[in-house]
Every structure is written in structure tokens, then in C-alpha cells.
Amino acid sequence: AADGQDVRPVEVDEFQIGNAETYDVIVQPTEERAFTIVSEAVDRSGMGRATLAPRAGMTAPVPPLRERPLATMKDMGMDMSSMPGMNMGGSGAMAGMDHGAAGHDMAAMPGMAAMQGMAAAPGLAAQKPRGSDAMGDMGGMKMSMRDPQNAPGVKLGPGVQTIAPMPMDRTGEAGQGLESVGHRVLVYKDLIALTPSSDPRMPTRALDIHLTGNMERFMWGFDGLKFSETSKPYTFEEGERVRVTLINDTMMAHPIHLHGHFFELAHAPPGHGPRKHTVIVAPGGRVSWDFTADPGDWAFHCHMLYHMHAGMFQVFSVRPLDGGAA
Numbered sequence: 001a002a003d004g005q006d007v008r009p010v011e012v013d014e015f016q017i018g019n020a021e022t023y024d025v026i027v028q029p030t031e032e033r034a035f036t037i038v039s040e041a042v043d044r045s046g047m048g049r050a051t052l053a054p055r056a057g058m059t060a061p062v063p064p065l066r067e068r069p070l071a072t073m074k075d076m077g078m079d080m081s082s083m084p085g086m087n088m089g090g091s092g093a094m095a096g097m098d099h100g101a102a103g104h105d106m107a108a109m110p111g112m113a114a115m116q117g118m119a120a121a122p123g124l125a126a127q128k129p130r131g132s133d134a135m136g137d138m139g140g141m142k143m144s145m146r147d148p149q150n151a152p153g154v155k156l157g158p159g160v161q162t163i164a165p166m167p168m169d170r171t172g173e174a175g176q177g178l179e180s181v182g183h184r185v186l187v188y189k190d191l192i193a194l195t196p197s198s199d200p201r202m203p204t205r206a207l208d209i210h211l212t213g214n215m216e217r218f219m220w221g222f223d224g225l226k227f228s229e230t231s232k233p234y235t236f237e238e239g240e241r242v243r244v245t246l247i248n249d250t251m252m253a254h255p256i257h258l259h260g261h262f263f264e265l266a267h268a269p270p271g272h273g274p275r276k277h278t279v280i281v282a283p284g285g286r287v288s289w290d291f292t293a294d295p296g297d298w299a300f301h302c303h304m305l306y307h308m309h310a311g312m313f314q315v316f317s318v319r320p321l322d323g324g325a326a
């Protein structure tokens with residue numbers, strides 16, 4: 001089960017879990033010996049260790065902490081993977097970059113000079129558009145990391161350090177640092193609800209919500225605003241079926257949590273989206289889910305509580321309330 005809701009069983013060796021997510025796991029040892037179960041912080045700053053053994057007092061080797069993952073261009077919301085001739089190895093130059101540079105055009109970033117020549121890469125013009133004119137600048141490789149045209153609904157202020165120019169669906173990818181671990185890693189697309197949804201209707205409305213932030217100032221919010229700056233909640237009608245797309249304009253993952261509902265991730269066959277209350281949105285990534293609005297005022301926030309307290313919080317307001325006036 002994921003977030004307490006049944007899913008089709010998946011066999012994996014490792015999974016990444018966000019704050020407030022839950023997974024039910026069945027461990028099946030194949031030998032009568034001790035096994036170490038490791039939980040590792042995403043920044044590889046430490047680990048927890050448990051031992052599964054047939055008898056008390058047994059232990060198994062503990063693996064060393066793995067290398068700290070570095071952010072890539074993908075984490076900046078740039079999808080270079082589909083560009084023929086583009087050497088993604090070059091993104092190593094971007095890794096470990098000072099986040100202070102992230103507010104500027106890529107051309108100004110260290111290591112990006114090499115990219116200038118890539119404007120001539122064959123097939124560049126055929127890069128798939130993402131529903132806006134974001135690609136207009138690609139010819140000259142002036143892909144802005146803070147172009148308001150890439151997020152018209154976002155209030156541009158100091159709380160918005162970057163806007164992902166090409167956010168992509170990363171629900172089929174292993175989490176940060178788990179890209180090449182050499183064993184099976186759970187991805188969201190593995191999760192399929194065991195039983196059909198109780199509401200098979202297609203969404204009648206789409207809502208984009210941008211996850212925004214400024215790492216240096218420790219500012220976090222939705223659509224460019226911390227909660228204390230917002231003037232109105234996200235509003236829904238009772239029973240309304242809505243497709244929400246979370247777009248992560250920041251360079252770190254956020255586990256986003258909605259109270260009072262289970263939403264259904266949109267990757268699965270109709271009616272079988274895994275029902276969750278929390279979903280990790282990868283840096284530079286986007287996640288879509290459908291939900292049926294239930295009357296009330298529901299907290300909606302990043303479940304890293306220090307982000308929530310900094311402002312990454314909003315309210316889903318669903319009206320009319322039961323028995324109340326419309």
C-alpha cells in the first residue's frame with residue numbers, strides 16, 4: 001500500500017520516501033542470516049540502520065554512506081534529454097554550482113559557455129514544445145531561468161529565484177541520487193491502484209500550482225507567494241473533479257500534502273491512479289493528479305515543516321459547506 005491505500009504489489013530493492021508518505025513493505029528474506037535494512041538521508045548526511053535476523057544478537061555488514069548527489073540541469077527544469085547530439089555529460093559542469101547563479105540567464109553561468117555552440121545542434125528546432133513559447137529563445141540558447149512567460153500565474157518577487165523553463169514529468173524516474181544504484185528503485189509510475197476509483201469522472205478543470213522558492217533567503221511558497229502574502233485560497237466547488245498539476249520551479253524536491261482528500265496520480269490507466277495524500281515533486285519536475293473536491297477548508301502544504309512554516313502553505317477552499325449557503 002502507498003499512503004495506506006492498496007496498490008498492485010511491486011518488487012523493489014529501494015525506494016525514496018517523502019515526509020508524510022507511507023509505504024507498506026513486505027520483506028522476504030531468502031536465507032537464514034542477518035540482513036541490514038538501511039534508511040539514508042537524501043543528502044547522504046547520515047543513515048539509520050536496522051537488523052532483520054532469525055535470532056537476537058546477530059548483525060550484518062552496514063554499507064557505507066553513498067556519495068552525495070549533485071543537482072543536474074534536469075533539476076533546473078531543463079529537459080535536454082531529447083536533444084540529439086547533446087552531450088548530457090556536460091551537465092557535470094553545472095553540478096555543484098552556486099545557487100546564487102540560478103537567477104540569471106544560463107549564458108551567464110559557469111560552464112554554460114560550452115552550450116552556446118549547441119544552438120547549431122541538429123534537431124534542436126524539433127525539440128518538443130511545452131505548450132508555451134518557452135522554446136522561442138532556444139535558437140540562441142538564451143533559456144532564461146526566470147522567465148515569467150513560463151509561469152504566468154506566478155507573482156515574481158524575491159521569493160522566486162528561478163522558474164523552470166521546461167519542467168517535465170519525472171514520475172517515471174528514481175529520486176535524486178538513485179539514478180544509477182544498480183538495483184530496482186521504486187518510481188511513482190510503478191504504483192497502480194488495486195481497486196478502481198470511486199469517482200470515474202474525467203476532470204472538468206485544470207489547475208497549475210507552481211512550487212516556488214529562494215534558497216538563499218530561505219523563502220518558500222506557492223505561485224510566488226508565501227502564505228502570509230496570499231489574499232485568497234485556491235477555490236473549488238463541492239464535488240468538482242479537478243486535474244491539479246504541481247510544477248516545481250525550485251531546485252529541490254518537495255513532498256506536497258493535501259488534507260482531507262486522497263488524490264489520484266494521473267499516470268495510471270483511467271480509474272487506477274494510486275490514491276495518495278502526499279506526493280514528492282522532483283526539482284524541475286511536474287506531477288499531475290485528479291481529485292474530487294470535498295467541502296471544507298483544507299490545508300495544502302509542503303510536508304517539510306520548515307518549508308511550510310516559511311510559507312509553502314495554502315488552503316484548498318471547497319464550497320458550499322455541507323448545509324451551508326452556496
Ligand SMILES: [Cu+2]
Pocket residue numbers: 220253254255302303304307308312
Ligand atoms: Cu518543501
